[in-house]
Amino acid sequence: MSQVYILLNEITFKELPSPKLFDDHIHFTASWTYLASMELLSRRGKLIPNYKCDIENTPIAVIVGPNSDIIFYMTTLLSIFSIPQVIYGSSSVTNNNIQGVFFYWMFPDGAYQYKGILQLLLHFRWKWIGVLSQSDDNGERFLQSILPMFAQMGICTDFLETFPKLGFSGELNQMVEEMSETTSIIMGSTANVVVVHGEIQTIMAMRVIPSIADTQDILMLNKAKVWIMTAQMDFTAFPFQRTWDIYFLHGAISFEVHSKDFLAFQKFLQMRSPILEKEDGFIRHFWEAAFLCSLPPLSLENKHGEICTGEEKLETLPGSVFEMSMTAHSYSIYNAVYAVAHALHDLHATHSSKFKQPSMVDRLRWELLNQQPWQLHKFLSSVSFNNNAGEEVSFDQNGELATGFDIVNWVIFPNESFLRAKVGTMEPQAHPDKRLTIHDDAILWPKRFNQVQPLSLCNENCHFGYSRTKMEGKPSCCYDCLPCPEGKISSQKDMDDCFECPEDQYPNNDQDRCLPKEITFLSYGEPLGITLATFALSFSVITAFIFGVFMKYKETPIVKANNRTLTYTLLISLLFSFFTVFLFIGQPEKVTCLLRQTAFGFIFSVAVSCILAKTTIVVLAFMATKPGSRMRKWVGNRLASSIVLSCSLIQAAICIIWLITSPPFPDFDMHSVTEMIVVKCNEGSSIMFYCVLGFMGLLATVSFTVAFLARKLPDSFNEAKFITFSMLVFCSVWLSFVPTYLNTKGKYMVAVEVFSILACSFGLLVCIFSPKCYVILLKPELNNKGQLVRRKNEEQGRLTCN
Known part of the structure; x- marks a missing residue:
């Protein structure tokens, strides 16, 4: 670098003419900038642009800044002469590509x-x-x-x-x-x-x-x-x-x-003095303004009352007046000077290779001082060096500092x-x-x-569980916060929209996170399941007991009346209907799903068809007692069996078609209950399910109608009254079942159906068999043939009087 220092010593730095500074006048005007630029291109002390005399120093590069206006005005003149301009201030303000090739920015993109x-x-x-x-x-x-x-x-x-x-x-x-x-x-x-x-x-x-x-x-x-x-x-x-x-x-x-700070830079500043640097006009003006004093020789217009000694220390000034550390702008100027120096060094090295003899040094100096500015571009654009802070300084392909x-x-x-x-x-x-x-x-x-990171928002953040909505006539950053609709959450602040949880999760009460759903079904481990199972088992025992009583007293008139076989079939179907309840309790499996509705529908159809057969027999038996009636040939087990068999086969056919076309299967209901995954039996075909219920309802309606018409027929053991009441209970339960079932969700749908099965079955059992059991067990004297004849005559006499 010794050659660089030689070169810098050979170059005389021009002091730009400064306009007269009035009290605290600052100039940011084009006229003074143009004047200073023209002075660079003129003889010392004379404003004659582009005039050279002998070997007077002319600028080979200019360090420009920091204001963009200054840069713009200076480049207008300097670019004409292809002078490289190392800029340490603002980024480019010119769109002139021709001028831009002379720029080297000590500033990143x-x-x-x-x-x-x-x-x-x-x-x-x-x-x-x-x-x-x-x-x-x-x-x-x-x-x-x-x-x-x-x-x-x-x-x-x-x-x-x-x-x-x-x-x-x-x-x-x-x-x-x-x-x-x-x-x-x-x-x-x-x-x-x-x-x-x-x-x-x-x-x-x-x-x-x-x-x-x-x-x-x-x-x-x-x-x-x-x-x-x-x-x-x-x-x-x-x-x-x-x-x-x-x-x-x-x-x-x-x-x-x-940038980086240099300790040597602070030492350099501590050595500055207007007394020692009388040639530097800038330091004199700065010294007087910074220390509020005047330097000798005093002018006629003394700005400050005190006289500067020149011994004042810069480090005593507050930071708002002068900073002792190297700022980013100072660091850029420092690197700019060294970038030009290194480019000059490379230029010198190139020319020195042409002169092998030491005697040619004077000629070398002459050549350097007469170099054209454009010749420095090649070396300045490719300059790369490490400064005293150990950092690399270089320009990118656009002439901007790579930092x-x-x-x-x-x-x-x-x-x-x-x-x-x-x-x-x-x-x-x-x-x-x-x-x-x-x-x-x-x-x-x-x-x-209070040392908390500030917020800068048009309004407060929308919290979890809320979504933002645009405010009319306001920027997009201004919004209202609306609670998430039911079933949706927002788990972040300022969400544009709430979202639904995955199917196996559900929103919490605050609607700010999803919770896993529990798997549920009507089980034996919960009070509802235990209660229903207990009732089903109890009613089964009661049915079995009644069946046993009827078997024991099967030869008595009250058991023989209205077809003993139908009575046994009805009791057995009621017993099985109670047992079907256990198909509905517990986790649904493939087999239980196939049997649930089909078994329930078939068994109840058998029970209702038995009741229909009983009622039909009562009506036909009364009609057969009339003189000359032809109905006697229809009275008997054959007709009863035909009714039960035909009705049961029709229901069986419906169930078989259902199982073949669209059988029920185990399924997971994710949506009906918010917080639960309901394990249920999917009916497969709702149409077939309601066909089964519809046919069973048709049988019940016909049975109720016939029984109601035959409720006053004279017969000592006439069941028509009891059948009428039992069918009234049966129809009432199932009519209320359908809307209740459709409006119930989850495992409670199953509970409603189980309750309906128990209520209907127990209603039939109580209404039809409790009077007979009362006579058989508590009034055995009424269970004889003589009583049957006596009561029959009383009924006929009552009808005759009427």
Whole structure:
């Protein structure tokens, strides 16, 4: 690198002419920038552009920045002469591709910064923000780039405001007036986060906000915002702003071009003195403004009462006036100088290879000093080196610095000093999911939020069990929260819609998670199953007992009356009907499902057909007693057996067709009971099931009608009255069964059917056989043939009188 130092010593750095600085005047105007650019192209002290005399130094490269307007105005002139421009400020503001080839940006691709801001907002779940930008082309380009990205990811802006243009500090009143309305909008916004796109001078305008807020009686502590600032910004101020409060910046987060601090840089600053550096006009102006004193020789218009000694220490200044650490902008300038130096070194090395003899050094210097600026492009575009911090510096194919961004948290102290704490990085070269790295615990938030991560939402999150719905006339980030409808849940905040649980799960009461459903069926292990099984067993025992009584007294008149065989068949069918109950209790299996409804339907059809046969025989027997009646040949076991057999066969045929075409099978009912999976027998064909019930109902209706008509026929042991009442009970039970069965869910459907079977069977048993058992067991004197004749005559005499 010795050659580089030689070259730098041979080049005289031009001091640009500075306009007269009035009290705290700051210039951001095109005229002064153009003037400075033309001075670079002129003889020292004379404004004669493009004029050379002998070997006077001419710029081979220019380090430009930090303001985008300065860059734009300078490149208009410098690009004409193909001068390489190493830019350390904002990203490009020109669309001129011809000019763009002369740019070398000490700044990464701005698109990565925008993506970093987006990822930062998403990381902290900030969906409701404000945006402040410059009122220029650069600000417009920023909004055009970032707003569609925000909208695509569901981030809404409460306001879009611009900073006033900065000119002379004498125009401060106008700037304050323009900022007043903006401040009202910012402080009145419900957004707690404000994205600020600006440049190095932007914080000058931002520092006006607390003063305006005071005049508007806005307590800044209660309205504190989290400012997210772009990397082009830096802490700057008008001289008169040095005592202004900067605590409103506490907790701000800014992007900065990746940088490292140097201890040697602080030592370098400690050695600066206007006494030792009289040639440097800038340090004199800075010294007087920073230490509020005047350096000799004093002018007629002494700005400050005190006289500077030149021994003042920069480290004694508060951070709001001067930072001793190397900022990102300083680091960029440092790397820019070394990038040019390395390019010059490579240029020197190329030319030195042509001159082998040491005596040619003077000629080498002459050649270098007369190099054309365009010749440096080749070396500058390919420059790559490690700086003193050990970091590689190089440009990508677009002439932009191949580096990332640091994410910095601004910590403001009571003495108006501040600290930029690095809390994360944005690495463009990393995987998209790993580009943003941020340490949440290291961030200090504004005091208003009590060190809890702020929320920035249009309204509160919709909690679990709720879904959001759009509010009419509001941005998409503003919404109402509606409870999930029955049967649906939301297990996350701010869900657009509730969703149903899987079939084997059901929503809890809060509708925020799914619980596994229990498998259930009518079992012997629960009170309902035990109760029904106990009744079925008890009624079976009673039926068996009655059957035994009838077998024992089978030769008595009361047993013989109305066909003894039908009585036995009826009792046996009732006994089996009680036994069918046990097919309905317990976990359904393939066999039990096949037998449940078919056995129940067939057995009840046999029982009802027996009752129909009994009633028919009573009617025919009475008709046969009339003189000359031809009905006698129909009275007997043959007709009764035919009725029972034909009715039973019809029901059997229906059941067989059912089993062949669409047999019942075990099934899981996921939906009828919310919290249960009901193991049930699927009927296979509902039509066949109701055909079985319908045929049984038809038999019952016919039996009831015939019995009702024959209820007053004279016969000592006439069963028509009892059959009428039993059929009335039977029909009532089954008529109420159908709607009840259809409106019941789960295992209770089975319980309703079991109860109906027990009620009907027991009703038939009690209504038909209890009077006979009463006579057989308690009134045996009535169970004789003489009593039968006597009662028969009494009945006939009563009918004759009537």
